[in-house]
Amino acid sequence: MRLDHVDAGRSINLALSARGLKALDRVGLKEDMEAFCIPMKGRMIHPAGGDSFHSPYSGRPEDFINSISRGGLNIALLNKAEEYDNLKIHFNQGCQSVDLETATATFKDYETGEIQEVKADIVIGTDGAGSAVRKSMMAKTTTLLFNYSQHFLRHGYKELSILPTADGGWQIEKNALHIWPRGEFMIIALPNLDGSFTVTMFHPFGGENGFDALDTEEKVRAFFEKEFPELLPYMPHYVREYFENPVGTLGTIKCYPWQAYGKALIMGDAAHAIVPFYGQGMNASFEDVRVFDDVLNEHEGEDWETIFTKFQDLRAENAEAIAELAMDNFTEMQDRVDDEDFKKKRKLEMQLEQQFPEYYSKYSLVTFKPDIPYAEAMRKGRAQDDLLLEIVEENENPDLAAVMERVKSL
Ligand SMILES: Cc1cc2nc3c(=O)[nH]c(=O)nc-3n(C[C@H](O)[C@H](O)[C@H](O)COP(=O)(O)OP(=O)(O)OC[C@H]3O[C@@H](n4cnc5c(N)ncnc54)[C@H](O)[C@@H]3O)c2cc1C
Structure with missing residues (x-):
């Protein structure tokens, strides 16, 4: 790279x-x-x-x-990772499949063609939308009760x-x-x-x-x-x-569970690829890593299955939410950004954000409030959107304090 x-x-x-x-x-x-x-x-x-x-x-x-x-960004992350003495990066090794029950991954060396099996304590697949680790989970559909949609x-x-x-x-x-x-x-x-x-x-x-x-x-x-x-x-x-x-x-991939047997876990696009219209795919994937780190800290010393399960339970609902929001934004960007009602609603949102520190639009909740999970940002944001659209249809310049009261009552 x-x-x-x-x-x-x-x-x-x-x-x-x-x-x-x-x-x-x-x-x-x-x-x-x-x-x-x-x-x-x-x-x-x-x-x-x-x-x-x-x-x-x-x-x-x-x-x-x-x-x-x-x-x-990729280069900076690789350089940072290399600073750790206990971390070794092997390039040009394509994971072909993973034996999930034993955490044994099969790799193909892209330069020599050599195939190698590597047994580990756990395997974490961050191998993107075409994830080989996820495909190995799909091969166990009935035992894992693995749901998948594309x-x-x-x-x-x-x-x-x-x-x-x-x-x-x-x-x-x-x-x-x-x-x-x-x-x-x-x-x-x-x-x-x-x-x-x-x-x-x-x-x-x-x-x-x-x-x-x-x-x-x-x-x-x-x-x-x-x-x-x-x-x-x-x-x-x-x-x-x-x-x-x-x-x-461009597509959306959803699946569940993200872990298998306490031996393998997927995160990032491997678990939840989304369309790019909210600019959140990478942000959500980085957030996965931060939340995983939180879970590791909270459950230090516990077994991997507990840790993986806790992580997927915290993230799955939020991955669903950002996938939906990204699809909504596809329509908004193509078709609505120059629509008159939409512009009036954006103007009102800007005024509310300028005047009330506690007000965040749906876009701001998703994009600028990392402490609020995506699912909550979606619920709040959608309710606010409906209300503000209703208000601007009646009156283009409503009293801001009165609007804020109605927002709070949601
Ligand atoms: C057009 C476009 C625009 C986007 N714009 C934005 C944006 O503005 N903001 C944003 O937040 N997100 C954006 N995204 C989404 C973002 O690119 C992804 O969500 C993000 O890259 C996911 O990171 P990841 O590490 O999970 O997967 P990836 O970035 O896909 O990385 C996967 C890695 O695994 C490697 N790999 C794959 N298969 C194997 C295998 N079998 N064995 C070994 N290694 C393997 C790949 O080579 C790669 O290095 C955009 C996406 C697209 C397509």
Whole structure:
């Protein structure tokens, strides 16, 4: 990872927020990582044919999300891990399967092809959405009562880029997450430290203008000139990138249990892959590690099955919640961010956050309040959303103290 280029299929940068930072703090990396972050204080919305506008993430100036390089973060974590004398990293070893009852994992060396079995006390699988450890659990469906679901969106994603200015600056607002919402599809852009932006198309595979249909230079040009004309001056190379870069799939994976026989555990995307629209997949995975650390501390000396079970019970409901919220945000970002009622509700939320320290919108509960579990943030946030939408439909400028009373009565 430290020698190779980050693979083009995964997002080059991603949004790091309070839950991720809290976990990084636990391992002494928060400050180091903040130096590599670009604060994004809100969404910069670019409606079709309309004027761009800024929609802050919070009424509190200290609450923002951060754009960070995936490669940079991975490298910092590897360097940190190597500081531990009792930890050894073996690269290019693909786990093929795990014998769960004996915690014996079979690895294939990607360079030599050699197969090796390794027996351990426990196996913790953090091997991502395609997890081999999870697949071994699936092979024990009836004994583990293993539930599994996988839901692919009919949308995929492709990365493009906006280049830096000649002197290494940013061609568009640096401190924002840019969105070009277009209903059925959208483009977003996150800033990088070198002045570039990583631009991501979230786009249907099928249909008249889907990825599958945009298969010639002429069609791609005609599509971008019609839908995103304002972006083109910033990305003169977009047609080349469109054909060079792969299309990634997006989906939600849910499963339960996350542990087997007190010998194996999965966490991160291996246990709960989600769509990226809340910017929480990595944050949730880092939060898994922090909660696991809490459980280890609380149950020191107890057996692994107790520890693993406690951990999965604390996390499963919250993983479900963030999966749902991420799907909700898919619709919101594509279709609602420039909707009038939605804008009125956001304005009211900002005013409440500015005036009442105890008020947090749904977005803020999820993104800036790491002490509140996702499931609770979802319940509270949804109730608040319904109430505020009802209020702004009646009166665009309601009395804030009266609104706050109604929020409290929820
Ligand atoms: C387009 C996109 C944008 C995203 N944006 C954001 C964002 O803005 N904010 C956010 O919080 N999250 C975001 N995410 C989600 C985030 O990338 C994931 O949630 C996060 O990477 C999960 O971390 P993980 O360590 O569980 O899995 P991964 O990052 O997938 O890491 C798994 C690791 O295991 C290795 N591995 C896989 N299989 C095996 C095997 N069989 N044997 C050995 N090793 C194996 C892989 O090589 C990899 O190193 C985004 C995801 C996508 C696709």
